[in-house]
Amino acid sequence: MRVLLVEDDPMIAEAVRTALLQDGHAADLVGDGMAATTALRTSRFDIVLLDLGLPRKDGLGVLREMRARHDATPVIILTARDDVPSRIAGLDSGADDYLVKPFDLDELAARMRSAMRRSTGRSSPVIEHGAIRLDPATHEVSLDGQPVNLSAREYAVLEALLQRPGMVLSRAALEDRLYGFGGTIESNAVEVYIHALRRKLGADTIRTQRGAGYFIPRTPES
Amino acid sequence: MRSIRSQLMLALLVLMTAASLLAGSIAYRRALHETSSLFDYQLRQMALSLRDEASVAAGIVLPPHPADSDFVIQIWDIFGSRIYFSGPEDQPFIDKAVLGYSDLTLGQQRWRVYSLALEDGVIQVAQPWSVRERLARTVALRVLVPLLLLLPLLALGAAWAVDRAIRPLNRVTAEVEQRDEHSLAPIAGPPLPVEIAPLVGELNRLLARLSAAFASQRAFVADAAHELRSPLTALSLQLQLLERARDSAESDLARQRLRAAIDRATHLVGQLLALARNEPEQTHAVLMPVDLATIAGEAIAETQPLADARGTRLELAADTRPRVNGEADSLRILGRNLVDNAVRYSPAGSQVSVRVQRTADGAPQLVVEDQGQGIPASDRERAFDRFYRRENCGEGGTGLGLAIVSAIARRHRARVELADASPHGLRVTVTFPRSQDLL
Numbered sequence: 046m047r048v049l050l051v052e053d054d055p056m057i058a059e060a061v062r063t064a065l066l067q068d069g070h071a072a073d074l075v076g077d078g079m080a081a082t083t084a085l086r087t088s089r090f091d092i093v094l095l096d097l098g099l100p101r102k103d104g105l106g107v108l109r110e111m112r113a114r115h116d117a118t119p120v121i122i123l124t125a126r127d128d129v130p131s132r133i134a135g136l137d138s139g140a141d142d143y144l145v146k147p148f149d150l151d152e153l154a155a156r157m158r159s160a161m162r163r164s165t166g167r168s169s170p171v172i173e174h175g176a177i178r179l180d181p182a183t184h185e186v187s188l189d190g191q192p193v194n195l196s197a198r199e200y201a202v203l204e205a206l207l208q209r210p211g212m213v214l215s216r217a218a219l220e221d222r223l224y225g226f227g228g229t230i231e232s233n234a235v236e237v238y239i240h241a242l243r244r245k246l247g248a249d250t251i252r253t254q255r256g257a258g259y260f261i262p263r264t265p266e267s
Numbered sequence: 268m269r270s271i272r273s274q275l276m277l278a279l280l281v282l283m284t285a286a287s288l289l290a291g292s293i294a295y296r297r298a299l300h301e302t303s304s305l306f307d308y309q310l311r312q313m314a315l316s317l318r319d320e321a322s323v324a325a326g327i328v329l330p331p332h333p334a335d336s337d338f339v340i341q342i343w344d345i346f347g348s349r350i351y352f353s354g355p356e357d358q359p360f361i362d363k364a365v366l367g368y369s370d371l372t373l374g375q376q377r378w379r380v381y382s383l384a385l386e387d388g389v390i391q392v393a394q395p396w397s398v399r400e401r402l403a404r405t406v407a408l409r410v411l412v413p414l415l416l417l418l419p420l421l422a423l424g425a426a427w428a429v430d431r432a433i434r435p436l437n438r439v440t441a442e443v444e445q446r447d448e449h450s451l452a453p454i455a456g457p458p459l460p461v462e463i464a465p466l467v468g469e470l471n472r473l474l475a476r477l478s479a480a481f482a483s484q485r486a487f488v489a490d491a492a493h494e495l496r497s498p499l500t501a502l503s504l505q506l507q508l509l510e511r512a513r514d515s516a517e518s519d520l521a522r523q524r525l526r527a528a529i530d531r532a533t534h535l536v537g538q539l540l541a542l543a544r545n546e547p548e549q550t551h552a553v554l555m556p557v558d559l560a561t562i563a564g565e566a567i568a569e570t571q572p573l574a575d576a577r578g579t580r581l582e583l584a585a586d587t588r589p590r591v592n593g594e595a596d597s598l599r600i601l602g603r604n605l606v607d608n609a610v611r612y613s614p615a616g617s618q619v620s621v622r623v624q625r626t627a628d629g630a631p632q633l634v635v636e637d638q639g640q641g642i643p644a645s646d647r648e649r650a651f652d653r654f655y656r657r658e659n660c661g662e663g664g665t666g667l668g669l670a671i672v673s674a675i676a677r678r679h680r681a682r683v684e685l686a687d688a689s690p691h692g693l694r695v696t697v698t699f700p701r702s703q704d705l706l
Contacts, residue, residue, distance in 0.1 A: 054497050056528055060504035063521075067511065100656075125496035147500035150507045 046091040046161065046201070047222045048072045051081040051107065052123070053099050057146070061094065061123075064150045069184065069197035071224050078102025085111055088221065090118055091205075092157055097124040097135065105138050112139035119160040123148065158182060165208050172207045174261065177246060179207055193245050198223055202238045206251060211263035213254045271436075272429055279425045283418060291411030298406035302399045303379075307368060310381040310392045313338065317390050318383060337398045339378075341391045350388070370396075435459050439467055451478035490654055491539050494665070498532035538667040541600050542653070545674040554592045559631050559699070560585035560623045562595075566602030567621060570610055578616040581606070585623035589631035591699040593679045601675040602633065604668040605695055609637035611664060612657065612693065631699045638692040647685045672697070 048065050052058035053076045065072040073090070075081050078099040085093070085107070093111075097104035108120055119141045124131070127145040135143050141160040144153060158181045162170060172179040176189045184200050186193045195203065205214060205222045219235045231237075239259055243251055251259050317340065342351035366389075371378045377396040382389055442454045453471040458464070505525040512518035560583075567581045574581050591598070609619040617638040624632050642650050642657060649655050651673040654666035669683075672695075676683045681699045688694040 054501065056501035056524070056531065057497065057504060060501060060508055060524065063508055064504070064511075067508075067513075067517075125493055125500070146496050147503040150504065150511070 046070045046157070046204070047089070048157075049081065049084055049088075049090040049093045050074045051076075051078070051093065051099065051104065052096045053077060054096075061150075061153070064153075068154055069201050071201070071222055076100070078104065078107045081107045082110055085116060085118070086114075089218070091222070092160060093118055093120045094153075094157075095120055095122050095140070097122060097126055097131070105134060108135075108138045108140060117164065119164045121153075121156055121160055123153075155182065161208070172204075174207055174210060177207070177250065179204060188246055195242075195245065196238075198234075199238050199241050199245075202235070203242055203246075206259060206261045210261045213258045213260040215258035218258065272433060275429045276422070276426060279429075280418075280422055283421050283425075287411060287414040287418065290414060291407045294410035295403050295407035299399060299403035302402045306379065306394060306399055307381070310338075310368075310379065310394060311383075313340070313392045314381050314383040314390045317342070317392070318385055337394055339393045341393070342388060343391075344388045432460075436463055439463060443470070446474070448477075448481060451475075451481065487543075487653065494539075494654055495532070495535065498528060498535050501528040502532055535665045535667075538665045538671060542667055542671050542674060545597055545600075545671060545678055553594075555595065556590040557593050557595045557598055558588055558590055559598075559633055560588045562598045562602045563621050563623050563633060565599055566606040569603050570606040573607065574610045574619070577610060577613075579610050579613055580618045581610070582618060582620040583623075584620065587623065587625055589623065589625055589699075591631050591679065591681075593699075597675045597678065601672050601697070604672050605633070605635040605697075608664075608668045609635050609639075609693070609695075612639040613637040614639065626698065628701070630701045633697045633699075634694060636688045636692060636694045638688070641687050641691060641693040642685055650685060651683070 048070050050058060050061055050065070050072050052061065052074070055076070058074050058076065062072045062074055073084060073088070075084050076099075079101045081093075081095070081099070081104075082102065084090075095104045095108060099107070104122065104124070108122075111118065111120070120139065121142040121144060122135045122140045123144050123146060124135070125146045126132075132143050141163065142156050144156060158170060161181070170180070170182055172181070178187045178190075179185075181204065184195075184197075186195050186200065186203065201222050202219055205219060216235045219238075223234070223238075239251055239253075251261055253259055338353070340351065340353040341349055344350050365380070366382050366384055369380045369382070371380050371393070378393045379396055379399070380391060380393045382391040438456060439454060439459070442456070451474045453474055454467055459467055502525070505521055505528045509518055509521035509525055512521050563583055563585060567583050571581060573579075606619065606621060613619055619638075620636045622632075622634040622636075624634065626632055640657070646655075646657075650657075651669050653670045655669070656664060656666040673683055676697055679699060681697050684696045684698070686694045686696065
């Protein structure tokens with residue numbers, strides 16, 4: 046997943062980013078509210094982790110501005126404000142979840158998965174598509190009940206495509222999933238991962254839409 | 268326990284009794300005086316009427332006077348022999364006569380006597396004083412008895428009045444009883460009597476001061492708890508990263524960051540303690556003459572490692588060595604915070620200069636100048652607030668440095684001023700009182 050992490054405390058931000066990268070996500074980090082708004086206007090993220098006490102523009106301001114633009118990207122608030130009125134204000138402003146510092150990294154990962162499930166309209170955490178089964182909690186993928194060994198980036202590409210079957214994702218969109226703003230990618234990286242996935246899951250699993258990108262058909266062929 | 272109520276009641280009762288007795292005694296005296304003049308007149312009239320009725324020379328003998336009469340009449344002839352005596356024959360009686368009014372004592376009894384000279388003898392009419400005194404007593408009692416009977420009623424009335432008078436006091440007591448550290452609202456209500464209004468006024472001022480102190484303490488604790496969350500979060504996250512590290516490179520990095528997070532939490536706690544110790548409520552420690560240039564030198568020495576790491580040059584200029592009266596430890600913290608801030612908020616490779624000097628009128632000054640972005644004039648008031656952080660500086664400071672500086676300066680009656688340095692940066696000037704003002 047491509048995550049926007051909005052956090053003004055450099056130590057916390059660095060730690061969360063490390064954890065996100067270890068979990069196979071791409072994390073972009075901004076340190077103030079204005080930068081967060083700019084990033085949200087110019088790029089697409091799968092999920093936003095938002096601190097409330099931010100310089101220049103408060104976290105709730107960022108959130109309200111997002112929702113006013115009908116940007117439905119899931120938002121999890123990460124904050125030190127643990128009083129009930131603050132939680133209510135956060136959720137009412139359009140947050141999907143509210144996590145009080147200090148928090149557990151595994152709990153954060155679980156809440157991110159749950160927020161993603163809700164945003165994609167699935168109730169079960171496990172994605173099943175034909176013979177493919179993907180568990181976001183464990184990053185385990187199986188084909189016909191047989192475990193398939195995927196690298197973190199292969200997994201990220203597969204998860205992105207499986208979240209909305211039928212939807213075409215451009216190469217750029219997939220690259221965004223793999224790297225943050227800063228990362229440098231080789232020009233054919235996405236093709237390499239798609240190729241590897243086709244080899245491991247079957248050539249017809251991922252289709253190519255010429256000039257547009259890649260997709261997984263809505264109804265799997267049996 | 269001494270009670271105003273019982274003291275007042277006792278005093279009132281004693282005074283009222285005394286006043287009643289005084290009134291009775293005055294009535295007695297006045298009555299005695301008045302009956303005296305009346306009876307004196309009567310004595311004289313009796314003597315005169317006897318003179319008219321009886322002629323001693325004619326030898327008319329008056330009928331014996333009734334024995335129970337208050338009066339005793341004697342008549343002497345010209346030769347001095349008693350020719351008439353109204354009392355019992357065997358009773359010894361006055362045998363001398365002073366013309367006009369006189370007082371005589373016979374045995375236990377005092378007599379009022381009037382003697383009138385006739386051509387051929389003397390008529391003497393006498394009356395015991397006790398008759399007059401009895402009458403005066405009766406009059407006095409008539410005054411005294413109703414007053415004494417009224418006394419219980421007066422006592423009740425006084426009790427009511429006293430209760431009424433001290434009711435505001437009781438109300439204030441009840442109000443004060445309800446007060447504790449959570450309810451420090453001023454004592455309100457209808458206007459109080461002038462006797463207790465100043466006390467309540469002072470009490471309210473004390474309550475207001477207490478309330479402000481408590482509020483500031485609570486705010487401090489709340490702020491501190493909130494601010495401790497960030498370093499604790501960082502700590503907890505770094506520990507989790509260490510636990511989930513998959514190889515030695517990851518675990519080394521996590522360990523290194525964990526140490527940084529611990530250093531940061533330790534620093535924050537130290538700063539919080541420094542601030543708490545220098546709160547104005549804290550009692551003054553012993554003041555000693557402290558060399559300001561030494562303080563500045565120590566501050567620079569302590570900050571040198573940070574400055575070296577950032578490539579910042581530290582410069583000290585002290586052409587005088589003014590001494591200020593203060594606490595060396597607090598002043599060291601003040602100096603360290605100023606220099607540390609200056610290094611942190613300056614671009615790498617810049618210069619921080621520290622000067623120790625005197626103003627034109629001899630007041631010691633510590634000046635710290637950096638080449639950073641400075642603090643905009645609109646923010647300079649807030650800059651001394653706890654947990655104020657400059658925006659966009661990217662420095663995860665505690666936000667307590669200037670608050671600590673300000674608290675320590677206040678304790679030393681020093682002034683802290685923020686100004687722009689030229690061409691850019693922040694100049695902090697701490698001006699101490701002249702040492703002779705202190706010593």
